[in-house]
Amino acid sequence: MKEMLHGSKAVAKAVKLCDVDVVAAYPITPQTPIVEYIAQMVADGELGAEYIMVESEHSAMSACIGASATGARTFTATSSQGLAYMHEVLWIASGMRLPIVMVNANRALSAPINIWNDQSDSISERDSGWVQIYVETNQEALDSVIQAYRIAEDKEVLLPVMVCMDGFVLTHTMEPVDVPSQEKVNEFLPPFEPEVKLDPEQPMTMGALGEPQWYMEFRKQQDEAMGRALSRVKDVDEEFGRIFGRSYGVLEEYNTANAEVVLLTIGSLAGTIKDVVDSYEDVGLVRLRLFRPLPEEDIAKALEGASVVGVLEKDIALGLREGALCTEVKKVCYDHGLSTKVLSFVCGLGGRDVRMEDVEKAIEVCRRAAKGEKVSRTTWLGLREAVL
Numbered sequence: 001m002k003e004m005l006h007g008s009k010a011v012a013k014a015v016k017l018c019d020v021d022v023v024a025a026y027p028i029t030p031q032t033p034i035v036e037y038i039a040q041m042v043a044d045g046e047l048g049a050e051y052i053m054v055e056s057e058h059s060a061m062s063a064c065i066g067a068s069a070t071g072a073r074t075f076t077a078t079s080s081q082g083l084a085y086m087h088e089v090l091w092i093a094s095g096m097r098l099p100i101v102m103v104n105a106n107r108a109l110s111a112p113i114n115i116w117n118d119q120s121d122s123i124s125e126r127d128s129g130w131v132q133i134y135v136e137t138n139q140e141a142l143d144s145v146i147q148a149y150r151i152a153e154d155k156e157v158l159l160p161v162m163v164c165m166d167g168f169v170l171t172h173t174m175e176p177v178d179v180p181s182q183e184k185v186n187e188f189l190p191p192f193e194p195e196v197k198l199d200p201e202q203p204m205t206m207g208a209l210g211e212p213q214w215y216m217e218f219r220k221q222q223d224e225a226m227g228r229a230l231s232r233v234k235d236v237d238e239e240f241g242r243i244f245g246r247s248y249g250v251l252e253e254y255n256t257a258n259a260e261v262v263l264l265t266i267g268s269l270a271g272t273i274k275d276v277v278d279s280y281e282d283v284g285l286v287r288l289r290l291f292r293p294l295p296e297e298d299i300a301k302a303l304e305g306a307s308v309v310g311v312l313e314k315d316i317a318l319g320l321r322e323g324a325l326c327t328e329v330k331k332v333c334y335d336h337g338l339s340t341k342v343l344s345f346v347c348g349l350g351g352r353d354v355r356m357e358d359v360e361k362a363i364e365v366c367r368r369a370a371k372g373e374k375v376s377r378t379t380w381l382g383l384r385e386a387v388l
Helices: 007-017 032-043 057-069 080-085 087-095 138-153 182-188 212-244 269-277 296-303 324-335 356-370
Strands: 002-006 022-025 050-053 074-078 101-106 131-134 161-166 174-178 251-254 261-265 283-288 290-292 308-313 341-346 378-380
Touching: 002 007, 007 032, 007 138, 007 161, 022 032, 022 057, 032 050, 032 074, 050 057, 057 074, 057 080, 057 087, 074 080, 080 087, 087 212, 101 138, 131 138, 131 212, 138 161, 138 174, 138 182, 138 212, 182 212, 212 290, 251 269, 251 296, 261 269, 261 296, 261 356, 269 283, 269 356, 283 296, 296 324, 308 324, 308 356, 324 341, 341 356, 356 378
Parallel strands: 022 050, 022 074, 074 101, 101 161, 131 161, 261 283, 261 308, 308 341, 341 378
Antiparallel strands: 002 174, 131 290, 251 283
16 A cells, blocks of 8 residues: 655554564664654554663663564664664674664764764674665665565574665655555564574573684674575565565666666665766666675676776765775675776765765766776765865
8 A cells, every 4th residue: 555654654664564572762863753653553552562662772772682582573773873872782683693673764973963864874883793775765665674574584594684774865754655465564474483592491591602712603604694695685575576566686777788887876865866877878877775795796797897886875984085885896896807997986974965966976087087087086076175
């Protein structure tokens, strides 16, 4: 059924459809409406979940860890400083192989204090052992939360999943969303049945001391699970497409067939880039949906025909002087023997608008590079250079 929904409410409806057992959350802008909608559903008896009101984001993730370890399907949501506050326990959730699902409403990190959108918060957690999915629309946000439980709870994966959606741009914006029926979601997502769980009748320990002679093996198992997660993301998305008529893959290619220049991005920025790319015959877009695990083979295949790739991203890897995603795309091109030149375009930090003319500037720089002209490896789009 089609409804006009804020992205926050679309996520809340997905949580209800997934029949979550425990929700633990602490409010932080722009995530707050997500957990407010869920709290209202619980209060109204629409969702039979235990809603835990905690004193911090650290406590929210800790509560989810405890609940998941007992076999409960758990959910939380956060943003920015809240995600940073969770950092310690994010590693515990993944190290204990708990299939927690979390939505992160992407927001800039302080200081200076900023409540608007960029993706530096979740990018900073790329090595914490969480599967990371980035969405472009409210529809994709709803669908990805449902898919996330199938991925996380798969016995070959058992890793937490973070669904990342741009704060305000999606969370507070209304779009038409097809809300699936409970019957179809039940067909797609069976009840969570853990193989091991904390049970007073059968005492056991989880997350205990990892001595030097064992710690590396645990990390290796996590890494192997991430590798298996890549194929499971694809399989789950294909099955979702058969049942619901929508699928997303691990990346989206847009007008790339004859593109000499390809722009690559994640999140809602793809919509603006598509509007610009429509005016060019030789410029395409690759929207990366899955960031962890990184779908290297898929990226290489999508970029193999391009002379220049411009990576537009809302983060900066301080010290590298380019975007974090750009660094990874460079590695993919190198490892796969591509001669493609990769350029970094830093944009949209702290919620600054990324305008169509900014995208056109990126295309112009990429075209100059394709002709052999010397260009800067990193370009800051929309920068107020006069005040520096």
